[in-house]
Amino acid sequence: MDISKLRAQTGYITLDDGYGNTGSCESAITFIDGDKGILRYRGYAIEEVAQHSSFIEAAQLLIWGELPTKAERDRFGQLLGENAALPEPMRRHFSSFPPSAHPMAILSAMINALQAYDLPHLKIDTPEQFEVAAASLISKVRTLAAASYKSSIDEALVYPRPDLKYAENFLHMMFSKPYQEYVPTPEVAGALNLLLVLHADHEQNCSTSTVRMVASSQANLYASAAAGVCALWGPLHGGANQAVIEMLEQIEEQGISVKDYVARVKDKTAGVKLMGFGHRVYRNFDPRASIIKKAADALLDKMHIQDPKLELARELEAAALSDDYFTERKLYPNVDFYSGIILKAIGIPIDMFTVMFAIGRMPGWIANWKEIHDNPTARIYRPRQIYTGPTPRPFVERRDRHHGIRS
Ligand code: ACO
Numbered sequence: 026m027d028i029s030k031l032r033a034q035t036g037y038i039t040l041d042d043g044y045g046n047t048g049s050c051e052s053a054i055t056f057i058d059g060d061k062g063i064l065r066y067r068g069y070a071i072e073e074v075a076q077h078s079s080f081i082e083a084a085q086l087l088i089w090g091e092l093p094t095k096a097e098r099d100r101f102g103q104l105l106g107e108n109a110a111l112p113e114p115m116r117r118h119f120s121s122f123p124p125s126a127h128p129m130a131i132l133s134a135m136i137n138a139l140q141a142y143d144l145p146h147l148k149i150d151t152p153e154q155f156e157v158a159a160a161s162l163i164s165k166v167r168t169l170a171a172a173s174y175k176s177s178i179d180e181a182l183v184y185p186r187p188d189l190k191y192a193e194n195f196l197h198m199m200f201s202k203p204y205q206e207y208v209p210t211p212e213v214a215g216a217l218n219l220l221l222v223l224h225a226d227h228e229q230n231c232s233t234s235t236v237r238m239v240a241s242s243q244a245n246l247y248a249s250a251a252a253g254v255c256a257l258w259g260p261l262h263g264g265a266n267q268a269v270i271e272m273l274e275q276i277e278e279q280g281i282s283v284k285d286y287v288a289r290v291k292d293k294t295a296g297v298k299l300m301g302f303g304h305r306v307y308r309n310f311d312p313r314a315s316i317i318k319k320a321a322d323a324l325l326d327k328m329h330i331q332d333p334k335l336e337l338a339r340e341l342e343a344a345a346l347s348d349d350y351f352t353e354r355k356l357y358p359n360v361d362f363y364s365g366i367i368l369k370a371i372g373i374p375i376d377m378f379t380v381m382f383a384i385g386r387m388p389g390w391i392a393n394w395k396e397i398h399d400n401p402t403a404r405i406y407r408p409r410q411i412y413t414g415p416t417p418r419p420f421v422e423r424r425d426r427h428h429g430i431r432s
Contacts, residue, residue, distance in 0.1 A: 038409045045305065048229075049406070050237060054087055054392045055228040059306035064313065066226060067091070075316050080221040081105065081163075081191050084388035087226050088159060088395060104160035109185035109194065111168055112142040119176035128380045129264075131173040132166070133254040139165060140247045147245045149398065158246050159391050166250075166387050167191070170380045171198030192217040195384070200372065209371075212327045216367050219320055223313045223360060224382050226389025228306075232256040232263065236390040240397040241406040253390045254383050260300070263382040265361040266368070269301040270375050273334040273365075276341075283340045291350045299345060301338075301362030308355035314362055321366045328370055335366050 032038050041047045056065040064071040067086050074083055078092075085093040085101055093101065118138055122131050140147060143165075146158035164185075172182045175198075183198045192214045200207035209217075227233070235256035239249040257263035276286055290299045304311055325332060342358055345351040368378050397403050 032409075038411075040411055043305075044234075049234060050229065050396075052228065052393070052396060053090070054396065055226045055389070057228055057306050059304070060308050062307060062309040062312050064227070071223065071312055072316065075219055075222050078222060079191070080218050080225065080385070083222045083225050084163060084391075087388045087392040101156070101160060104157055105164040105191065106185075106187035108157070108161035109164045109168055109187065111165060111172065115139070115142055116172070116182055119172055119182065122173075122176065124177055124179070126177070128170070128173045128177065128377050129254065129258045129383070131176075132169055132380055132383060133251050133258075135169045135173065136162075136166065136247055136251040136254060139169075140245065143247065147247065149246065155395065155398075159395075162246060162250060162391065163387050166384050167195045168198060170377070170384055171195060173380070174199055174374065174377055190214070190218075192221065196371075210327075212324055213371050216320055216324045217371060220317070220364060220367060220381065221385040223316060223364075224385030226386070226392060230262065231259070232386065233389055233393050237393050237397055238406045240394045241403060246391065246394050246398075249394050250387065250390050253386070257383055257386065258379055263361075263379045263386070265300050265359070266365045266378040266382060267375055269338075269361055270334065270365040270369065270378070272300045273337050273341075276337060277333065283337070283344050286341070287344050287348060287350075291348075299341065299351075299356070301365075302345060302351070302358055303354075303356040304359045307357060307359065310357050311359045313360040314358045317360065317363045317367065318358070321363045321370075324367055324370055330370055332366060332370065334369070335363075338363060338366065 028039055039047070054067065056068070057063065066074050066083060067090055069086070069092075074086070078086070081101065082093060082098060085097065115135075115138065118135065119131070122134075139162075143158075143161055146154070146161055149155045149158055168185055175182045181203050183201045183203070185194050186197055189197055193209060196209045196214065196217065197207060200209075229237075232253040236249045236253040239252040240246075244252075260268045275281070276283075281289075286297075287299070289295045289297045321335060324330075325335060342362070345356065351357075364382075365375070365378055368381055369375070373381060
């Protein structure tokens with residue numbers, strides 16, 4: 026239902042808490058059928074994109090709408106290489122964060138700071154300028170993420186290597202040392218590539234809607250992406266991948282049985298959620314979760330890792346899926362339920378998990394920013410509200426205030 030003229034014609038507006046029923050835009054990027062568990066990037070099934078595409082190819086598909094030719098892949102690859110390194114003065118910024126800073130705080134701050142250095146890429150008038158800005162952001166978010174980790178453990182920042190592919194280059198910057206090169210196995214690099222592909226876009230979720238909201242004021246690509254990072258951080262959204270592992274650790278450390286934990290989750294007064302379960306749109310399996318679960322099994326097997334958390338996650342999933350509380354509410358594992366198991370096996374520290382999500386989601390944010398930027402009739406996003414505060418009242422002078430804020 027198009028309600029854009031409703032207020033002008035009737036004086037009424039609609040109210041939809043959490044936007045559960047509100048389409049905020051038209052978009053040609055990603056399709057989801059939450060009841061059937063379908064996810065498609067530009068018409069291609071996620072299962073096929075995950076099987077055949079690199080993260081960069083998926084990014085080009087999302088941003089420009091078609092799978093790239095070899096020439097287009099090569100050109101974009103070259104731009105990623107040319108834009109991978111941080112401007113030298115920017116490296117100094119990392120030492121000004123305290124060691125306790127969360128990597129998501131550093132990442133959002135540093136993407137904002139990047140605007141001070143990537144000045145030529147802020148003004149986008151041509152498709153060529155946009156391509157360079159997109160490449161710079163996709164490439165540098167990975168460099169910033171690795172640098173924030175290195176600085177948090179007080180190790181020298183590692184420069185990117187233009188000869189490495191996207192995931193390999195990130196792992197190099199994370200785990201190489203000036204005196205010792207880290208070379209990931211193909212399985213590790215492949216698992217990371219897969220995770221990034223699966224996180225690349227997911228239509229109008231909280232962070233992408235935030236990016237579009239900011240973009241609608243004609244804010245530049247970097248400012249809009251930094252806002253997306255902040256929105257992603259929350260535990261109900263991208264922060265859930267960290268929260269899942271912390272939940273599994275808590276269950277392990279406190280020796281809580283699966284049965285007892287599920288009982289706690291069902292007891293609404295306990296305020297405990299089964300993290301990594303449930304989704305606003307999927308009322309069926311999240312197709313990304315099914316792919317990630319298989320990939321986690323395969324990776325741990327290949328690396329000969331026996332992680333009790335994987336076993337615990339499987340038990341929790343089985344217990345939840347056979348419990349009326351979850352089936353009646355159509356709560357299934359989402360993308361975050363098993364992704365932490367893979368990230369942990371790769372060696373990514375837990376507080377970097379949401380940063381990994383941000384790296385993966387960057388193409389989706391850029392594609393959504395582009396949709397707004399390219400639309401000559403785009404309007405600023407400005408929702409209405411239903412005011413519930415006091416009715417008009419006379420101002421109270423200081424000497425007459427007997428009731429304070431908290432009384
Ligand atoms: N554990 C226990 N109960 C849950 C959970 C959960 N994980 N998720 C939803 N429910 C319950 C709600 O309490 C509610 O119960 P009620 O009908 O008795 O009140 C019912 O299921 C419906 O849930 P809503 O809160 O209406 O679902 P909503 O669409 O608003 O929220 C969300 C979706 C935020 C993902 C929620 O399911 C949740 O908090 N999950 C855990 C956090 C998480 O995994 N987030 C990652 C999402 S995926 C992503 O962002 C990449």
